[in-house]
Amino acid sequence: MASNNIRSNLLLFGLSLSVAMVSLSDRMVSVETPFLGEALYIDAALLGWINISALLVMTCSIMIFGRLGDLKGRKKLSYIGIITFLIGSILCAISPNGLVLIIFRCVQGLGSSILISNLYAIPKDIFPPEKHGRAIGFITFAVYLGLASAPFLGGFIVDFLNWRWIFLVVLPLGIVALFIIHKTYKLEPVKQPKEKFDLLGAGTFAITLFSLYLSLTLGNKVGWNNILVISLIFIFIISFIIFIMIEKKSDSPMIKLSIFKNANFSTSNFAALLFYITTMSITFLIPIYLKAGFGYTGLEIAMVIFLMPLFMSIFSPISGYLSDKFDNKKICIIGLVILAISFLFLGTMQFQPPISYIILIFAGIGQGIFTSPNVALVIDSVDQTDRGIASSMTTMMRTIGQSSSFAISTALLGLIMPFTLLNSFLSNTITPTPDQLQLFVSSMQFVFYIMFFICIASLILVSIKFFIKKSNK
Known part of the structure; x- marks a missing residue:
């Protein structure tokens, strides 16, 4: 029994290393995209595709691999995902130009998709019910730790090393994760007989x-x-x-449509979608304001934004542990209430240090508290044969929510600001006058007000499912 516990914990550690590798790599590339463009002489029209290409491949394929995990088993997919991501990283590091880099980023995106698709389903396969929450919390901790570390590690690499190390530095994490998973992943869920893909x-x-x-x-x-x-x-x-x-x-x-009749599954996923629409607006707008309004450097902005993923990483395992002791829905409600209050302050106050940093900390705490129990709710709401689909659905909701957040935030800003002025702020090509800066602040506060109400909508969804019995399948 003790040996099984050790094996399960080591497997969880290996899985967490693998997802930390992905989140660290993706965030480093995102933060250092301008440097990559300069080093490889990438045209401005192509520059954004360094990030878009990988996310596009992952978004399109993640549900497919989630279903394959349900049908064929998750162990092989874990191997294939890590190996594909490592190969993609090496290919990116030796890219001779921007176009080739974008193509190889697609390989990285494919590896991410294969690996992450079943990631949250595996703890349900290997841990007893009383440990599901803390296992999911630990994986979420690894995701946020990678996000928090990326700006600093990426900044160090571009300042003191060659840009190619952005892709090479994560290789040890993947190799160690692959070794641990190979040695410890023994148990496979029962495969569905006679079902074709x-x-x-x-x-x-x-x-x-x-x-x-x-x-x-x-x-x-x-x-x-x-x-x-x-x-x-x-x-x-x-x-x-x-x-x-x-x-x-x-x-x-591929997706059993009847699964959406499960109220816990549907409300948890749509609550997560709204949640990610709101949270990404902070990461999108605050850096623009700090640069235009205060002249912050990239490193200074990274240190401010670092506060959110730092506290997300701290509170994710805590909320995961608590979700094993208390009702997941109650913990989700607490996280959303904290996040909603943060948006209310962001919408009413001028974003001025240091009080604004405290608001970002609370926003990070709210996000950290919500994420793990929400994922657990989604996974718990389905049968074993649909866990891969449920796991991949949580990731898809995050990706679509974050992508929608940029579009929604920009559209809301455009309701108040002239298009040419807004475009100048978004492209960081303006030294604003006091009146122009105040107009941007007013527009940003308007966005945060709307995000407050979207957060309330997510809270309502969670509150609705609070009255749904957990046994509802």
Whole structure:
């Protein structure tokens, strides 16, 4: 029994190392994208695709690999995901130019998708029910620790080492994680007999997510009246309808539509979607304000934004542990209340140090408290045969929520600010006058007000499911 506990804990550590590798790498690339563009002479039109390419591949494929994990087992997918990500990292490091780097970032995105798709389902397979929450909390801690460390490690690399080390520095984490997982991952969940993989449904769903993610990304950059963006939205609607029709007729659907009749599953996922729409607005807007209003350097901005993932990483394992002792829904409510109060302060106060830093800390605490029990609610709400889909759904909601946040925040800013002035702030090409800065502050506060109400909507969803019996399947 003791040896099984040690093996399970080591496996959890290995899985956490692997996801820390992914979050650390992705955030470093995101933060240091301008430096990569300068080093490789990447055109401004292509620069954003260093990040978009990886996220696009992950968004389109993660549900597919979640389903494959349910059908074929999660162990092999863990191996393949880590190895693919490591290969992608090496290829990125030896890229001769920007276009090749973007292509190899797709390989990294594929590895991330394969690895993360079943990540939150594995603790349910290997730990007893009374330890599920703390296991999920530890994995979430690793994610946020990677996010918190990335700006500093990335800044050190670009200042003192070659840019290629941004991709190479994570290799030891992946190699150690692969070794630990290989030695400790012995138990596999029971596979579903005689079920075939829904290839047609998977392809249609990939097109649906591809068009959705790309329309959200491009709409924020080139405008929502752009013909390409309009076409992508049209493709999204049509492909989504076709996907639903395919799944209804399929004997072995990729996503069992009946799963959405499960109130705990649906409300938990939609609450998470709204949650990620709100939280990403802080990461998006505060750096713009600090640079334009106070002349903060990149490192100084990183130190301010660092406060949120730091406290998210601290409180994620705590909330995971508490979710094993108390009702997950109550803990989610506490996290959302703290986050909502943070948005209320951000919407009413001038963002001035040091009081503003305290608000960011509270926002980080709220996020850390909410995430782990929310994921546990999603995973707990389904049968063992659907855990991969549930796990990948939580990640997809995060990706879509964060992508939507940029589009929603920009659109809300545009309701108050002239487009040319807004574009100057977003592109960091302005030294604003006091009146211009005040207009941006007023617009930013308006965005945070709206995010407060979106957070309240998420809170209502969680409160609704508070009255839903946990046994509702």
